Amino acid sequence: MLVVKVPAIYLSILMVSRVIAKENPYNGSFNKLESAIVVSQLVMAQQAEYFKKLISVAKESKNCINLRGSSYECPYPFTQVVDECFYVSKSLLKWEEARQFCQGMGGDLAIPRNLYALKAHLIEIKAPRAVWIGGTYLGPEEGWRWINGASVNEEEWSPKQPSGARKNLANCLNIRRDRHPVLDDVLCGNKLRFVCQYSL
Incomplete structure (x- = not known):
């Protein structure tokens, strides 16, 4: 199971957006839109980290196969x-x-x-x-x-x-x-x- 850490910058954005939402007298659609954008950024950050880790695991698996000698290419003309x-x-x-x-x-x-x-x-x-x-x-x-x-x-x-x-x-x-x-x-x-x- 992959554990993905959310970068600190995105947590900061979320906190700032919450402060803005509390101080803003217009608690209407603007605040909802802003919150939706922040949530989208967090989700995208999580997905990016997840795929980075997935690619890393895939590369390690390929290297393991090569070490076992069951998957490699012979040099030409062999x-x-x-x-x-x-x-x-x-x-x-x-x-x-x-x-x-x-x-x-x-x-x-x-x-x-x-x-x-x-x-x-x-x-x-x-x-x-x-x-x-x-x-x-x-x-x-x-x-x-x-x-x-x-x-x-x-x-x-x-x-x-x-x-x-x-x-x-x-x-x-x-x-x-x-x-x-x-x-x-x-x-x-x-x-x-x-x-x-x-x-x-």
Whole structure:
């Protein structure tokens, strides 16, 4: 509930108008009109204060939504997918080249929190079946890792994948829009389109 304080100047006007009304020998329509004007000014002042507070509350609510990350705009040319910002390239590059490209845009190869939201986006924009994302094979000891160091979830691999790791090949991670689960491995020297991610 909003509590609106009436500015002191309007209270002063009301008091002065009451004094004038008492001293004025003509207690007719002039006094009624004057009183009506003062009351109107008070009502308008209250409404103005109320709307100021309402606008302030609305701005604070918007800021809260932004802080939760559920309502913001991704910088161009990135596109918002749930609460993440992605850019799907038009060009074909090797995995390392793709990563360099993404870093040049102020981001990196994608490490999506929700692989299936990204998959849905790739299907919607008719992207190629396979695109690079930010994971690579670091050898038998460390295995498959995202570029932030986190382990790749084994449950997200497509059937019979990863295949290259068994042959100890230098493989990198791609997401397949035509498979479920979605992760696949390909030689890092292959040229694919890729997904960059911008972190807010």
